[in-house]
Amino acid sequence: MVAAFFTDVMLQPLGIYVLALGAGFLVPLFDRAHRGSAMLVFMGSLAGMVAIAALNLYAIINGAAVIDIETAGIAPPFAINLRFGLFEGGVVLAVNIAALLGAWHYLPSLKQHASALLLYLILVMGINGMVMTRDLFNLFIFIEITSIATYALIGMERTGTVLAAGFKYIIATSVATAFFLLGTIFIYYQVGTLNIDDIISHGALIHGPIGLIATLFVLTSLLIELKPYPANGWGLDVYETANSGIASLISVGVSAGVFFALFKLLPLMDAYLDSIAVVAGATFLLSNIIGLKQHNAKRLLGYSSIGQMGLLTLALVLLEQLDAGAQIALVVGGLFVNHLLAKAGLFWLAGIVDRTNIKDWASIARRPELLILLGLMFAALIGLPPFPGFWAKWELVMLLGSADQYGWILLVLLGSLLEAAYLFRWFSHARKRDDELTEHVCSFWQPAPVAIAAALLVAIGFGMAGTMDLDVPAMFLPLLAGFGLWLIDGLPARVKQLAMLLAVAAGGYWLTQELTGINQLFSYLLVAGGLLISIATIYRNDVRNGFYPLLAVLLLSLAALLRASTTLEFFFSWELMTLSSYLLITLARAGIKPALAYLLFSLGSAYFIFAGFAAAFASTGSILLADLGNVSSPGLVFSLLAAGFVIKMGGFGVHIWLPDAYAEADDDFTAMLSAVVSKAGIFGLVIIAAQLGIRSDIGLDPAYVLGWIGILTATFGALMAVFQEDIKRLVAYSSMGQLGYIVTGVALMSHLGWVSALYLTVNHFLFKGILFLSIAGIVLRTNERLMYKMGGLIKNMPVTFVFTMIAIIAMSGVPPLTGFGGKWMLFNALMEKGWYWIAALAFFSSAVAFLYMFRLLQTVFLGQRKLEHAKLREAPAILLVPQVVMIAAIMAISAYPKLLLDPLSAAINPWIANTLVWDGFALQTHYGYWNAPLIMAIVGGVWMVPLIILLLVSLTMKIQKVEQFNIVYAAERPHRPEDTHFAYNFFAHYDRAIGFLVRPRATAFWNAVIEWSHTLGSSLRVFYNGNGQTYALFILMYFVAMVLFNGGLGS
Amino acid sequence: MIKSLSTEDTLENSGLSAEEQQLFCNARPKAYEPYPIKAVEDFANWARANSLWILAFGTGCGAIELRPLMTARFDANRFGVAGRPTPRQSSVFVIGGYASVKTLKRIIRSYEQMQGPKFVICLGICPVNGGMYFDSYNTINQFDLYLPVDLYITGCMPRPEVLVAGIMELQKKIKQGRCDGANRYVENFDWYKANQKKVIKNWDMPDYNW
Amino acid sequence: MSLIADTPISLIVLCSGLALVLIGLWGMLTQRNMIRMIVGFSLTDTGVHMVMVSIGYVTGGTAPIINDAVPIAEAASRVVDPVPSALVLTAIVIGLGVTAVMLSVAIRIYKARRTLMIDECTESKW
Amino acid sequence: MNELTNRLKVDFDASEITERKPGLTTLKVAKDKAETLIRELRDREGFTHLNFMTCIDYIEDGIFTLVYMLHNYEQKQTLGIHVDIGRDGEEMVSIHHLWAQAWTYQRELREAYGIRFPGSPRLDEDFVLEGWDQIPPMRREFDTQKFSEERFGHREGRQSEVPRDHMKVTLYPNRGGDEQ
């Protein structure tokens, strides 16, 4: 009997209600007897709900029939019925899990009142009811049950602010539900039934003005419950003030219930899909814009929450419009679960940290576990891999693309970018170590619910990956390696370094072993090169928490990027690379702020790529990278993708993130960023150029524009590098300039152009690696980055000087080293193409490059050495080792460029016919010829002969080696090295002549963009004046507007 | 490649603080021998004589007499005379008349920065015996106490013609190989230094300004 | 008089219900005192209930009791629809609950800040 | 000018008012009134230019006479202010706040005479005489020839002539030296 009851009732979905109500009555009883046992009953019942939902869902997934529960055994429409199908089960399970974890988090406040426990249970039950019921009026009742429970929970507080917010909430929702009731009764009036299925099947009966008003009332009340812009101030106030436990449940639970109700009723709303989409889209975008202005942590989460609900609604409606019902589970479900767990987790975190202003979140800067949780939640919310949001957004954007809904794509991506902006700004605040703030204290178990939510997110994301068209082991290898290394992060630095190197070597080899062609070339550069440079990280012996795991993730994601065969894999690895490099930059002392700019521009770049892939998918219906070439609108796809890659490479105008990020990152990591990570953009550019750029029907125009962008980047990068005082900023700008040449080379779309681009790429890797590693050594020894505070270091660091000099000659393009070959081929290719103006600018910028190159050598190594630098030692050997390898490579390629050019040419040959003509050792083009070995020999000869002569002459002289102050000083003597070292504002005269060209206009522009968006945010939020009456008025006007917008009463 | 002097040949540089001492070379100057082959030495002397680069450092009132040398009227360029703005490249130092103690310090510094063989011409009577400044508290009376002099051109002031004549005389002397002032300076270095330090009281420079 | 007499009773109820809804809304939007706003809400709620009742009424119909007086075949046209009435009962209960919670919150607000003016409770905004 | 000097006589007890030549007048004023007088001249009377500052050593009277030479561009008048101060370490008020360049003169006077001007910038730095280790050389008790011979040596064979007698002999032997 008992057993039968157990299996028939308790294990059925109805058991949820039984549990909730039963426990609800038992809890006060037990509470009287023993507080602890009441808790046990409470938590047990919630766990029971989760278990019931899980068991039934499991059964349904395994093929069991959809469970329909009919009250009193009477079939609808004569009685209320509940349904527990696949979707219902999923939502119920998710909500109950959130409720269980939320209860865990909320327990300390909850247990003060036994009635609060009861209310909590009823609230959860109400949500379950909203999801499962198939009766319209019953839906109303569950909404009201939920609402009353919520009101009561809010009303338990005694703070005036919370109560005031609660009152506004009550007023607003009760108005909305009054309208819902009106709508319901009108529908009943026309259809004569309240069963949703019947209503839908008799949808035709709803007609005329009454029918319109009825459906619109129902629809609008549900939308209002989802808090659309601008009629949502009441919701924000509750999010801001209420206890994080309640806020999270309102944000994810109640909203989920209402959202599911909307989903159920959507077949009735066919006529209004457009208005719903507009409302949802506006809510998503505008909430995220307003969020930019917000500094209150929980209110900010409120904006995010509202925005996410807008996105969910938008996705639902758009899929409905596109008849893509099959993807609803993936897209809406993914977004839903993502939002549910991440937002709830964030509200809980906000409760744990308990700092109102996000600027005060620096109190958790020394709590890595909280920081990691915060970061994971943010990444999930924005839709970074591997979280469910990533897959959902991917699918959504692909679908939108295939339906040519580019406006919606723009909106979704822009909204996500804005959301990323304020969320990661928050993260930056939390990362910022501020000694004045008291450190946050919380028990070990307090963040446990958040951690479980995070784990669930990762698990679901991983699970979703399995359903996608993806090479899961390869794509998740970087994360796996990172996780593994993170587990051993407590070990000594040397062990971690070794483990990281081994992991990257093994993983990189496994990922890239089968590559061919251009991918193989880049795998040497990115994986082997990255490994080479990461050897240099051994020079630091400190703990560097998180550095090695993230570095492994970065390098392996680069390898995975090369291996990607579909756009999805490419984008997945790309985002992973972005995220890991962002985090690596934040690890540096002053890297947090620049890292934010880096992340935002990188995400902007990623979204361009995303949109490009969507456009390609729309055209070909395939996500294979190899099919990119078949698109019907190559110009658009090419432009979108190229824009993305150029942003990533710091192209002219969108470069402002670059100098700061490079300058503030850890010194060895800067080398990685410049020499290796920037190559990912080139790789992408080459790939799309190969697939799209060379097609004849693309027209010259996008490529020509790209060529100009490249050369302007080169020119302005060089010009700006000239005026830098900070050594790393100088080289960062230089890096930007050098990448500009490569962009131009790729844009040429000719064999020679590509060979020169790839040659320059290899060269850039070599000399920038050397330069940044040298700089790492210098900064390590001098502890300075400003060049005018150095000087004369050639005496202490002769090896570093020689390496730097060779790197600089290789960069400058002076024969006989590698730079010349690149410049020569580029120039020839430009002339062949007839891009004369670009050629002239290339020439000019390479002349300007001399200025900063000389400045670097002069002010750091030459000139007067400071007194405090007298005892400096040479850079550590481990920093020099990779440099030696790279110097050897430069020398080998200089003397015998065929070594490099043959493989490059071979990699390009499948795309463009080979045009390299070899005459012996000489490379010939239409215009000229270049005999590198001979040049090397001649230069060596003409260099050696005077040297020998000078040595011989020296024998006849008494040469005295003198010290730094033994200079002719207008018959006076120098007094301090600082006075005598000409270094500060080195090119003041140049600034006077053409400095007006390099005033930071791009920075001013982007600052203005920030300013505008903040101003926009503050003008958009004027509606939230805090007055409950105004909010009620907005709700009323919302109804009126919806009715008028959809034809009013006249139709 | 670069021969450095052995450490025992170092100077004390007591005028400098310990911190400054590491910024200045403390080697003692060394004399140079003539080339072992006579013909080479003669040829070298001929070249030196015909390429006299005067340090552009006007040390006294006589500096005004150097200017006309380069004009159309006197055109010392004919004799290979040219001005150089840096002591490193100059070979002739023309002391333009009186030398105050303050200037003497600069003269010594510049002279030591010139590379040998180097020659000094004293212009006017003041470097010889003080001239009209014989009783001045601030003007030296005998220049050759402080630096070796190769040629005196007396008068107050000698006109540029005399200067041209003096330059030709110097050329003659150089060709004969008799202008070894730089070596004399090195050989009697301690004596010269003592004389210099006797008058220059704030010796805040190394003992030899390389 | 005939106008009113000719008008079906359900229409009068419907119209007055809607009027009540509007009056209640007007009250909620214009009265700053929370208690008055709650009264406004009650009016709205009652108006909605009246609308509901009016929907199910069949002019001249009888009570929905299936017995000899009303044959089953004519039930649909002669009997007043019972469902709205049933719904109204539930709705009234729920409305009562909501009003009660509203009042208790208002009381707590008054305890916390000694005011019932809604425009003095605007500290959380933007 | 007379008007001015008369006023100065009344207001500042100026004495020894002498017109040395047209446009150049000197007067003497007490040490404690000097700075006020100079300030008055600069600000009210248009003597905006400080020509120079110097000092005369009256060793017989035991005083230094400081001379401030001021110029009025509008009236084309130069006014010399003589101020007597004691020779033995007496201080004088600095006027570098009136004319910024005055500190150079004061530095020179400190070096040459040993007069101190409290507050004057860089007063104790060497000016012309680097590393001077004697009493200030312009004081008349300093025997410059003796010092010169001791420190700079004396080359034998030098013959000093009184210029006037020498010229009589070498340049104008026929005139017999009686043209005066």
Next chain:
Amino acid sequence: MIAEWTGKIANFALTLLIVTAYGLFMTAFIERIIAKVQGRIGIPYWQPVINILKNFFKRTAVSHGYMFYLGPVFRIAGGIGTLAFIPVIYGSETFSNFSMAGDLFLVIYFMFFGQLGMALGAGESGHPYSAIGIARGLSQMTAYEVPFALAVISIVIQYDTLSITEIVAAQQGGWQNWTVFTNWVATLAAMLAFLGMTGYSPFDIFLAPQEIPIGPPTEFHSAYLSFMSLNRALFGATKLVLFMNLFFGGATGLIELMIKTWLIYMVAIVVGVAFPRFRVDQAIRFFFKIPTLIGIMSIVYAQMMLTS
């Protein structure tokens, strides 16, 4: 093979000797012309040689470090190397040097070699004037490179080649075929750039003795200075040869070479004698205005010539 290369090297040594001697002679010759203008006699013809010898015969020297030591070596290697890549006399195997190693682009870029090495050497001397001089010189270089690059692109469009030999070959057959007549716009731009390149007034601020004591070479002396003087003569002559090849029809014999280069040089001399010195920012602005405009016009002109 070995014999062939030995021969080439010997030929190049001969060319080097001739060009250096010519450069030294030219230096003196120009000096004498200037002296004549000023009513003087001027230096003897052999004075530059004597100066160089004198400096070689210096017996003491100071060294600031190995880069200081290598600076002059880089400098003269830059000069010699530049010459090595330019064919001096058209049609002569003896004077074609190693021009088969690279084209015009190589020559232009190799010109920087000496400057860079020299700059580093001067930098190690620790003298602030050296650094100031180099900063000024390099800045000015970026400016005059613009019209020069534009002119070079123009003639590359015109002759459709980067090979100097072929450019000269295309100008054979009479004076009317010289670039100066066929593409006078490019020549004008290049000659304006040439003024900056030679470092005569008005573009000599970076090494003028009156500004900062002779700029970069302030600390160089003795044999170091000799190398630099030699290079100044050699490199000056090499640049003249390059300009002659590109714009004035090249030379088929030594006499023609001397006359042409002398005339080209006179342009710089006349301008230098007549005009006062520009400040460096003025010089940069100057090159970015009229000469650059002319350079741009020269490309348009060349394109129009090509299409017509």
